[in-house]
Amino acid sequence: MRGTAIGILTFFSMFLAAAGARSAERWAELPAFPSMPAAKTSGMAEVNDIKMYYAEYGEGDPILFIHGGLGNAEVWGHQVADFARDHRVIVADSRGHGRSTRSGQPFGYDLMTSDCVALLDYLKIEKVTLVGWSDGGIIGIDMAxxxxxxxxxxxxxxxNVTTDGVKNDVLENKTFSHYIEVAGDQYRKLSPTPTEYQAFSRQMFEMWATQPAWTAAELAKISVPVTLAIGDHDEAVKLDHTEMMAKDIPGAKLVILKDASHFAMLQDPAGYDAMIRDAMAGR
Structure with a gap:
């Protein structure tokens, strides 16, 4: 009996350890946003009908990092620390996000893209490598x-380039729901309208219901190099949709980020930064 009891206890211990390992999978967690390095310059650029927050770091060939929906530039702390060593890094809060203001205009990707173009003109930057996550990636494709x-x-x-590229159950996902809560906390901390997160997020959800809606023919006209990355455990965007995008955009390269989700830049910053450097080197 003693041997049987020890065996049961050993099995139970192994089961608990395995369960703990499963719960600790990095793709299932939302790490805290990292601290941002001290900016070389920062400010509020008057673009279109808003004031858009931006910050700059380092020197060299310029890279513009654009965050995802409901978020802000603080998500890029790991990447800024890495790329500011040898590049001019620019981060910005999209209209209505973070420290940037919003107007009465409905949110739209063309409008947010025009904000980024106006910001580059404001900073007198002719060309950039644009690294975009989620909505930021959509803005990058729009700009292309x-x-x-x-x-x-x-x-x-x-x-994604059409609304059916988004998973139907994304809002039921624990990690993504946690992100929405964190985004709300950060909005209340950073925004010039800290009490309006519900109204702001409702406007964003209204945009997501109909945009983007690009055709294969439109994507086929893209002439700049494009790398499409997606985590192998992405909670929001369908892998087969990303594969379709890679086929429709001429010369596009598809990269699958291992053991990462929608929040890969936080979950695996070293792998994420290596992916960017490979893309910049044409690998």
């Missing part, structure tokens, strides 16, 4: 179609 002269390349992670 509408303003290719502004781009050296686009690196878009977890982007």
């Amino acid at each position: 179609m509408k303003h290719p002269e502004k781009l050296t390349r686009v690196i878009a992670q977890a982007a």
Whole structure:
């Protein structure tokens, strides 16, 4: 009996250890946003009908990092620390997000893309590598179609080009729901309208219900180099949709980020940064 009891206890211990390991899978967690390095310059640029927050770091060839929906530039702390060593890094809060203001205009990707173009003009930057996550990646693809002269390349992670590229159960996902809560906390801390997160997020959900809606023919006209990255456990964007995008965009490269989700830049910063450097080197 004693041997049997020991065996049961051993099995139970192994079961608990395995369960703990499963719960600790990095793709199932939302790490805290990292601290941002001290900016070289920062400010509020008057673009279109808003004031858009931006910050700059380092020197060299410029890289513009654009965050995802409901978020802000603080998500890029790991990447800023890495790339500011040898690049001019620019981060910005999209209209209505973070420290940037919003107007009465409905949110739309063309409008947010025009904000980024106006920011580059404000900063007197002719061309950038644009790294975009989620909505930021969609903005990068939009810019590749509408303003290719502004781009050296686009690196878009977890982007979609039609609404059916988004998983139907994304809002039921624990990690994504946690992100929405964190985004709300940060909005209340950073926004010039800290009490309006519910109204702001409702406007964003209204945009997501109908946008983007690009055709294969529109994507086929893209002429700048594009890298499409997606985590192998992405909670929001369908893998087969990303594969379709890679086929429709001429010369696009598809990268699957291992053991990562929609929030890969936080979950695996070293792997994420290596992906960006490979894309910039044409690998």
